[in-house]
Amino acid sequence: MPELTERQKTLLLLIIRDYIESAQPVGSKRLVEHYRINLSSATIRNEMAALTEMGYLRQPHTSAGRVPTEEGYRYFVSQMMNQAELPESVQATISHQFHQSQPDVDQWMTLAASILAHQSQGVSVVTAPHADKAKYKHVELISTQGRQVLMVLVMVGGEVNQQILTLAESVSQERLSQSASRLNGLFAGLAVDAIAALPARSDALDQDILTLIVQAMRRTADRASGEIYTDGLSNVLSEPEFAESDEARRALRLFEKSSTLQDLLVRTTTNSNIGGLQVLIGGEGEWEELRQCSIVLARYGVPGLATGTLGVLGPMRMAYAKTIPTVRFVAGLLSDLVNDTIVGE
Amino acid sequence: MPELTERQKTLLLLIIRDYIESAQPVGSKRLVEHYRINLSSATIRNEMAALTEMGYLRQPHTSAGRVPTEEGYRYFVSQMMNQAELPESVQATISHQFHQSQPDVDQWMTLAASILAHQSQGVSVVTAPHADKAKYKHVELISTQGRQVLMVLVMVGGEVNQQILTLAESVSQERLSQSASRLNGLFAGLAVDAIAALPARSDALDQDILTLIVQAMRRTADRASGEIYTDGLSNVLSEPEFAESDEARRALRLFEKSSTLQDLLVRTTTNSNIGGLQVLIGGEGEWEELRQCSIVLARYGVPGLATGTLGVLGPMRMAYAKTIPTVRFVAGLLSDLVNDTIVGE
DNA sequence: AATAGCACTCTCGCGTTGAGAGTGCTAACT
DNA sequence: AGTTAGCACTCTCAACGCGAGAGTGCTATT
Numbered sequence: 001m002p003e004l005t006e007r008q009k010t011l012l013l014l015i016i017r018d019y020i021e022s023a024q025p026v027g028s029k030r031l032v033e034h035y036r037i038n039l040s041s042a043t044i045r046n047e048m049a050a051l052t053e054m055g056y057l058r059q060p061h062t063s064a065g066r067v068p069t070e071e072g073y074r075y076f077v078s079q080m081m082n083q084a085e086l087p088e089s090v091q092a093t094i095s096h097q098f099h100q101s102q103p104d105v106d107q108w109m110t111l112a113a114s115i116l117a118h119q120s121q122g123v124s125v126v127t128a129p130h131a132d133k134a135k136y137k138h139v140e141l142i143s144t145q146g147r148q149v150l151m152v153l154v155m156v157g158g159e160v161n162q163q164i165l166t167l168a169e170s171v172s173q174e175r176l177s178q179s180a181s182r183l184n185g186l187f188a189g190l191a192v193d194a195i196a197a198l199p200a201r202s203d204a205l206d207q208d209i210l211t212l213i214v215q216a217m218r219r220t221a222d223r224a225s226g227e228i229y230t231d232g233l234s235n236v237l238s239e240p241e242f243a244e245s246d247e248a249r250r251a252l253r254l255f256e257k258s259s260t261l262q263d264l265l266v267r268t269t270t271n272s273n274i275g276g277l278q279v280l281i282g283g284e285g286e287w288e289e290l291r292q293c294s295i296v297l298a299r300y301g302v303p304g305l306a307t308g309t310l311g312v313l314g315p316m317r318m319a320y321a322k323t324i325p326t327v328r329f330v331a332g333l334l335s336d337l338v339n340d341t342i343v344g345e
Numbered sequence: 346m347p348e349l350t351e352r353q354k355t356l357l358l359l360i361i362r363d364y365i366e367s368a369q370p371v372g373s374k375r376l377v378e379h380y381r382i383n384l385s386s387a388t389i390r391n392e393m394a395a396l397t398e399m400g401y402l403r404q405p406h407t408s409a410g411r412v413p414t415e416e417g418y419r420y421f422v423s424q425m426m427n428q429a430e431l432p433e434s435v436q437a438t439i440s441h442q443f444h445q446s447q448p449d450v451d452q453w454m455t456l457a458a459s460i461l462a463h464q465s466q467g468v469s470v471v472t473a474p475h476a477d478k479a480k481y482k483h484v485e486l487i488s489t490q491g492r493q494v495l496m497v498l499v500m501v502g503g504e505v506n507q508q509i510l511t512l513a514e515s516v517s518q519e520r521l522s523q524s525a526s527r528l529n530g531l532f533a534g535l536a537v538d539a540i541a542a543l544p545a546r547s548d549a550l551d552q553d554i555l556t557l558i559v560q561a562m563r564r565t566a567d568r569a570s571g572e573i574y575t576d577g578l579s580n581v582l583s584e585p586e587f588a589e590s591d592e593a594r595r596a597l598r599l600f601e602k603s604s605t606l607q608d609l610l611v612r613t614t615t616n617s618n619i620g621g622l623q624v625l626i627g628g629e630g631e632w633e634e635l636r637q638c639s640i641v642l643a644r645y646g647v648p649g650l651a652t653g654t655l656g657v658l659g660p661m662r663m664a665y666a667k668t669i670p671t672v673r674f675v676a677g678l679l680s681d682l683v684n685d686t687i688v689g690e
Numbered sequence: 691a692a693t694a695g696c697a698c699t700c701t702c703g704c705g706t707t708g709a710g711a712g713t714g715c716t717a718a719c720t
Numbered sequence: 721a722g723t724t725a726g727c728a729c730t731c732t733c734a735a736c737g738c739g740a741g742a743g744t745g746c747t748a749t750t
Contacts, residue, residue: 027711028713040723046714046722049714060732063712063732064711142497144503145687150505152485158495164447231601237582246582246583385692387694388693391745393744404744407701408699408742410742410743
């Protein structure tokens with residue numbers, strides 16, 4: 001791919017910025033009128049032709065202005081990655097909201113999703129922090145009715161797993177508490193494999209619970225991510241590109257099947273570093289449903305202990321300039337929160 | 346309002362049924378051709394004129410067929426309320442799905458929402474069972490880090506309240522467990538007011554926890570309903586009436602602000618009996634966002650112990666004939682499940 | 691009371707047309 | 721050589737007109 005001259009670079013960024021704002025193909029004349037450029041429209045036309053030739057722009061039809069291609073957006077985003085800090089005042093507002101909220105993962109996730117959706121005018125996704133290798137911390141068993149028992153399983157890192165068990169026979173709350181207490185003494189800090197490798201318990205109830213705990217921990221580990229929080233779904237319907245086609249419906253459907261969404265998040269962020277952003281433009285050939293969309297994703301958390309993903313989905317014409325720094329900033333915030341909560345345990 | 350003749354009644358129902366299927370104004374000729382009626386189109390025209398006069402039908406424009414008015418839909422629904430059973434086979438399928446799922450409230454709610462959305466092709470809403478007067482059952486305190494403690498509070502009826510507390514000073518897990526155990530012995534089966542009325546505890550930690558428990562129970566009671574589950578959001582976008590207008594967005598927004606949605610559910614079902622259906626057509630003048638929509642709602646559960654709401658939102662042109670019996674049936678199922686889970690405690 | 695016939699109304703789809711926007715190319719200019 | 725003015729050309733889009741079709745209400749008839 002040929003190099004861009006400085007002027008082409010400036011023009012390309014200008015054109016994309018304008019298109020993101022106006023949602024309309026931008027022509028040479030409009031460009032001259034709206035921005036202070038010391039060039040005539042004819043010169044700009046030449047440059048536009050060149051940029052089109054190089055694959056950064058395209059024309060919806062012969063006599064329309066130019067529109068960015070996926071390649072164009074990619075260039076735009078790459079230029080933006082390095083710089084683009086969120087204004088101090090916005091940073092302060094967001095931090096403030098987090099610090100005055102309850103110190104509760106659920107609250108944080110909801111808040112993060114809400115902030116992202118609001119700032120970016122897109123659909124936000126946030127997954128709860130999740131440990132790849134969960135370590136046992138504590139179990140509580142609460143008799144509910146008959147043979148049914150509520151098991152609350154807490155992992156190191158604070159991940160909570162709640163589940164109803166059905167035992168072979170009815171057991172008193174007292175015996176349950178004793179059993180839980182015995183297991184807590186035994187398992188503290190162990191990973192699932194270590195627990196499974198322990199010799200069988202002589203007490204039948206203890207052994208049953210142990211088996212169920214191992215199952216629950218395995219299941220938690222298999223889930224590739226924590227619970228998914230989302231917000232701003234209605235934002236996407238305001239976008240003109242989704243107004244009448246059923247593009248919007250396809251993208252929305254992705255959000256209803258949480259398994260697909262999880263797959264997407266995992267596959268695209270699994271190798272990315274904490275703090276590193278990833279921007280998927282037009283589904284990158286992999287995601288048919290997202291051909292018209294872009295996603296800005298980031299991982300947060302403490303590697304090895306608990307990590308999660310957060311991001312924003314919007315039309316390809318998304319407000320990257322605002323979304324990217326916001327996602328980056330919120331990811332940093334959540335990382336700090338996870339860090340503060342876990343470290344020292 | 347004048348009485349309808351038997352023939353007018355038949356015709357009105359037929360017209361509405363046809364319109365619900367086809368989504369197009371239905372004319373006299375179409376009616377004669379598609380259904381075996383021993384009448385000429387001219388006669389039908391006369392009757393249609395009468396029905397229009399009476400306010401059950403209306404014409405989008407002079408030379409179009411008839412479309413039901415809100416009044417028309419109301420009549421249609423009222424006719425359907427008494428009869429309309431779900432086919433045995435469908436009942437069986439749904440029951441089966443419930444009985445083979447995990448005995449877990451979260452699972453049930455998700456499943457109920459999924460079934461409702463799928464059957465009705467609308468957006469479903471299900472709220473978790475919730476007790477107006479929560480009774481204490483059990484508390485567990487799990488130290489997480491420093492002064493932070495995870496409190497798991499279980500109510501009679503199985504409602505679980507999970508919360509992070511920040512204590513005045515760091516406390517060992519052992520002391521927490523002891524405190525929890527003392528309180529459990531003391532509070533079992535009591536309502537929040539009874540607990541608040543108890544004399545202060547001599548132990549400072551016990552007293553702190555007690556206060557926090559009362560707060561948590563009050564907060565739970567103040568929430569007018571349990572957690573909200575929803576499904577089928579993308580269905581609503583397929584409906585032609587929402588294709589391009591922004592009606593859809595307004596209705597969707599209702600679902601994003603869970604507070605508004607809760608308000609709606611509470612206000613419309615607060616006085617309705619378990620098992621009784623309520624159908625809101627066109628927002629009934631109260632809900633501007635729902636002017637084009639209908640909602641079928643039902644309460645389920647065991648009055649006085651734990652109740653919840655479930656329902657379906659769709660266009661006014663919704664498939665009532667399928668939705669109403671489904672909502673009624675699922676409500677019955679959930680009532681049974683709640684009953685089985687709670688009774689005997 | 692029910693129906694056949696008829697004149698009337700209104701929407702919708704379709705082809706036409708003219709204005710406007712934007713382009714690419716060429717020739718002139720710096 | 722790079723830049724610019726001018727111009728012919730292309731294409732979309734909104735407006736318009738028009739005819740077909742659907743549906744109605746009314747009247748006269750059975």
